[in-house]
Amino acid sequence: MSGHSHYSTIKRQKESNDAKKGRVFSKMAREIAIAVKAGGSDPDSNYKLRIIIDKARSYNMPKSNIDRAISSGIGGEVLEEITYEGFGPGGIGIIVKVATDNKNRTAQGMKNIFERVGGSLAGPGAVSFNFENKGFILVEKNVNSEEQILKLIDLGIEDIEEITDGIEVYVSPDKLSETRKKIEELRFTIKETELFMKPITYQRLEGNDVIKAIDFLDLLDDQDDVQSVYSNLDIPSEQ
16 A cells, blocks of 8 residues: 555554553453353354454453453443444544443534534444445565565455555455464464454545544544544545
8 A cells, every 4th residue: 555544554553552551451341341242252153252352462451351351241231332424524434333331422422522523423324335344454564575465365365455564454254263364374473353344435635634634533532432433534645
């Protein structure tokens, strides 16, 4: 991927910094608890739980925290998953996934945040039609990244992008664990694995619009109830 950067790359850098401060652990714990409630506490039979635990481990989340989150999912607080769609600065499309015990409070909070920047919430499908559910793997680049990409293609992976901090691999969500195992067998280092919403088309912003958009997306991501933020923001590399 040359000449531009997507919000997903910027978000990874933010999450890495948050993880160092332990700020990301509470969100990981909620994701684990929700996955347990939806599909059970056994990672071998609950692929979503397995993927989230792998992500938590990549951020060095302590095993004791993971175990507590699993226990919370078995008999803890009742959390409701809600997805919001809307438009932010420069018309970028945004999907926000939350986990809340008070949907009225969260809905009002989302409305206030969007309106504060001149954005707007939208109905179901208004933004999500432009996103695909994908399994995402970030592979660490070796000296010869072109050879790595060819080997990944040989595995049957077609959706691959080389970026600054690695090689992005996208597969169907149900193939994520299987693909991860195949990549590990190639002795490639996997930096991150997660379920992801990938934009089909992107909205390019420049100048001050980029700063406004990133500040807004970071504000959303910092809300206690927010689990994930996805956007089709595209930024020129010179930014």
